[in-house]
Amino acid sequence: MSTKLNLVLIFGGKSGEHAVSLMSARSVLNALDSEKYQVFQVGITREGRWTYAANALEVFENKHGESLNEAFILARNETPYLYELIDGQLREVTQIDIVFPVLHGTFGEDGTIQGLFEIQNCAYVGAGVLASSVAMDKALCKDVVANAGIPVLPYGIFSRQQIENDLPAVIEAVEGISAYPVFVKPANLGSSVGITKAKNRSQLQDSLRLAARYDRRILVERGIEAREIEISVLGNEDVVVSVPGEIVPGDEFYTYKDKYHSGDPETAIPAPLPEPVSEQLRTWAVQTFRAIDGAGLARVDFLLDKNSGKAWFNEINTMPGFTQISMYSKLLAYSGLNYRQLIDQLIELGLERKADQARTLRKFEVDDEQ
Numbered sequence: 001m002s003t004k005l006n007l008v009l010i011f012g013g014k015s016g017e018h019a020v021s022l023m024s025a026r027s028v029l030n031a032l033d034s035e036k037y038q039v040f041q042v043g044i045t046r047e048g049r050w051t052y053a054a055n056a057l058e059v060f061e062n063k064h065g066e067s068l069n070e071a072f073i074l075a076r077n078e079t080p081y082l083y084e085l086i087d088g089q090l091r092e093v094t095q096i097d098i099v100f101p102v103l104h105g106t107f108g109e110d111g112t113i114q115g116l117f118e119i120q121n122c123a124y125v126g127a128g129v130l131a132s133s134v135a136m137d138k139a140l141c142k143d144v145v146a147n148a149g150i151p152v153l154p155y156g157i158f159s160r161q162q163i164e165n166d167l168p169a170v171i172e173a174v175e176g177i178s179a180y181p182v183f184v185k186p187a188n189l190g191s192s193v194g195i196t197k198a199k200n201r202s203q204l205q206d207s208l209r210l211a212a213r214y215d216r217r218i219l220v221e222r223g224i225e226a227r228e229i230e231i232s233v234l235g236n237e238d239v240v241v242s243v244p245g246e247i248v249p250g251d252e253f254y255t256y257k258d259k260y261h262s263g264d265p266e267t268a269i270p271a272p273l274p275e276p277v278s279e280q281l282r283t284w285a286v287q288t289f290r291a292i293d294g295a296g297l298a299r300v301d302f303l304l305d306k307n308s309g310k311a312w313f314n315e316i317n318t319m320p321g322f323t324q325i326s327m328y329s330k331l332l333a334y335s336g337l338n339y340r341q342l343i344d345q346l347i348e349l350g351l352e353r354k355a356d357q358a359r360t361l362r363k364f365e366v367d368d369e370q
């Protein structure tokens, strides 16, 4: 019998970050130790169809994912299996030891697919349902992190309905929260999609309307001239926290284009920061991770006011860009953990979390007499 772990690598997905996911997955696949893991490739199409093939990643990279057989993860007698559908019949591909969902954004990083893994009793890499969904909602996440005592920029949360029905009231409320410029962000999207900086009232109107096309909930917050500092966290109960790194954006702010199309933005590892600031941010990164009940990995992003030097939490990503040259991996590499070791650790952490969950008492008798 093989002693290798049966690992299902999942990539693609319905989110706007489908292409980014394929890049991350390619890096992970290349680094997975074939002595330790038997890898099964599952691609999710842009329409949300799950597919399987031995070389699914390559097929997805060539944009032919649609042609592959449909795939399913289903538990039988509490053991999860991967199946593929051939001529209307389910064929068992493998029993699953762990799933590595290299998916970013909606339906991948937001707790929905994590819920499916939980229901199918399947171990998986990364954060659970709660942390994933809290981190995905920029608005709710600010509430949670602020409540943990970590500074966040003044913000307000508005609904699409408010924006559509009473724009003047929303504008008045925003102007009560902060002077211009403000940042307007759909609560649930990543990769800077639908985010704009509004420098005056008329731009704010346009920004709110734009953001409302992307989400029902819109976050508006004070805009500052900021340095962007990112920190990697790795672990479950005990965590490793990296040195801070800095992104030097090429554009006015760190846009989607900047992230994925114009080559690498310049980075500085470690970020040139006074030691006490660096230590403060590292402490906040761990506190943020714990506040949302993080597990496995997360990248915690801060904004540092260029004028006052004050630092603010910006966001936490539970499945950050994950190629070998992504900030997440590079920060940990600086701390001496190479990419292959990082992947091994993430898999171990996923298995450890599953084992820990199994210790939780779920059945209890209700005493009728009480």
Ligand SMILES: Nc1ncnc2c1ncn2[C@@H]1O[C@H](COP(=O)(O)OP(=O)(O)OP(=O)(O)O)[C@@H](O)[C@H]1O
Binding pocket: 153, 183, 185, 189, 190, 191, 192, 193, 195, 221, 222, 223, 224, 225, 226, 228, 249, 253, 254, 255, 301, 303, 314, 315, 317
């Ligand atoms: N309040 C702010 N003041 C100044 N700059 C900001 C502010 N909020 C966001 N930015 C700039 O806009 C960029 C995008 O915003 P943010 O990081 O909140 O969303 P995102 O990048 O879409 O999320 P994700 O990192 O999950 O893809 C930031 O990297 C930063 O450059």
Ligand SMILES: [Mg+2]
Binding pocket: 301, 315
């Ligand atoms: Mg960001």
